[in-house]
Amino acid sequence: MIDPNAFYAGGIAVRTYDLFVEGGAFEGDVDFYRACTRRFGRTVLELGAGTGRIAIPLAQDGCAVTGLDLAPAMLDLAARRIAALPSEAAARIDLVQGDMADFDLKKTFDWIVIAARAFQHLIEPVQQRAALDAMHRHLKPGGHVVMHLFDPRLEFCLPDAPAPQQAREVWDPAAGCRVRRTIIARHNDPLRQVVGERMRLETFDQAGTVVATEETSWALRWTLRQEMTWLLELCGFQPVEQWSDFHGAPPAYGKEQIWVARAA
Numbered sequence: 104m105i106d107p108n109a110f111y112a113g114g115i116a117v118r119t120y121d122l123f124v125e126g127g128a129f130e131g132d133v134d135f136y137r138a139c140t141r142r143f144g145r146t147v148l149e150l151g152a153g154t155g156r157i158a159i160p161l162a163q164d165g166c167a168v169t170g171l172d173l174a175p176a177m178l179d180l181a182a183r184r185i186a187a188l189p190s191e192a193a194a195r196i197d198l199v200q201g202d203m204a205d206f207d208l209k210k211t212f213d214w215i216v217i218a219a220r221a222f223q224h225l226i227e228p229v230q231q232r233a234a235l236d237a238m239h240r241h242l243k244p245g246g247h248v249v250m251h252l253f254d255p256r257l258e259f260c261l262p263d264a265p266a267p268q269q270a271r272e273v274w275d276p277a278a279g280c281r282v283r284r285t286i287i288a289r290h291n292d293p294l295r296q297v298v299g300e301r302m303r304l305e306t307f308d309q310a311g312t313v314v315a316t317e318e319t320s321w322a323l324r325w326t327l328r329q330e331m332t333w334l335l336e337l338c339g340f341q342p343v344e345q346w347s348d349f350h351g352a353p354p355a356y357g358k359e360q361i362w363v364a365r366a367a
C-alpha cells in the first residue's frame with residue numbers, strides 16, 4: 104500500500120513542489136482564488152495549504168488566512184516564505200498543523216479553499232465526509248467552499264493501466280540546478296477509487312550528472328462529478344458552480360473539477 108502523503112515529508116519533493124505545480128492543470132488557479140476573495144469574503148481557511156502558494160497571495164490582497172496542513176515540512180517551507188513578507192501581510196496568515204478530516208479551529212470563515220487536488224489525498228470516503236462536515240462547521244452561514252479535483256479519465260483508472268514513465272523537468276533557481284520528476288510506478292485500485300504513484304526525483308549538475316536522487320510516493324482518490332455532487336449535498340452544501348479549468352470552461356470529462364458550493 105502506497106503512503107498517501109510520503110511525498111510531503113521533505114527533501115527534493117517539498118523543496119521543488121511549487122516549481123512542478125506551475126502551469127498545466129493548475130494554470131490560472133491563483134488568480135481564480137484571488138477573485139474568490141472579492142466574491143466570498145476576506146476571511147479564508149485553506150485546507151492542505153502546503154507551501155503557502157495560495158495562502159500568501161490571498162494575504163497580500165488583504166485577506167486573513169488560516170492555512171491548515173498535515174505535513175510539517177510543507178508548513179516549514181510556508182513559514183519561511185511568510186517570514187520574508189512585509190510584516191502586515193505576514194501577520195494576516197496563521198499556519199496550523201492538522202488533519203483536514205479532523206480539526207476544530209473554534210472559529211468560522213467566509214470561505215474555504217482546497218486547492219491543487221489536496222482533497223483527493225483523503226483516500227477513504229469516510230475521511231472525505233468527515234472533512235466536508237468539518238468544513239461546514241467552520242463556515243459562516245451561507246459561506247462557500249471552493250475545491251479543485253481532477254476529473255478521472257477512465258482508461259487511466261483500470262487495474263492494468265500502464266505507468267506513464269512520464270518525466271518532467273524544471274529549473275530550480277534557488278539551488279541552481281535542473282530537477283527531474285519521473286513517475287516510476289502506478290497502482291490503480293478501482294474498487295477503492297485510489298491511484299498510488301511512486302516517483303523518483305533527481306537533481307543534476309551542469310554536466311548533466313545526477314547529484315541527488317530520492318524516491319517517494321503519494322496516493323489520490325478519484326471522485327466522479329455526480330459522486331461529488333451527492334457528497335456535497337449529503338454534507339449540507341449546495342453546489343453552485345462547476346468548471347473544468349480556471350478560466351470558466353464548463354464541466355468536461357477528463358479535465359479538472361472546480362467546485363463552488365454554498366453551505367445550506
Ligand SMILES: C[S@@+](CC[C@H](N)C(=O)[O-])C[C@H]1O[C@@H](n2cnc3c(N)ncnc32)[C@H](O)[C@@H]1O
Binds near residue numbers: 202217
Ligand atoms: C497538492 S498539495 C497542495 C498545496 C497547496 N494547497 C497548493 O495549492 O499548492 C496537497 C497538500 O495537502 C496536504 N494534505 C494531505 N492530506 C492532508 C490532510 N489529511 N489534512 C491536511 N492536509 C493534508 C499535503 O501535506 C500537501 O501539503
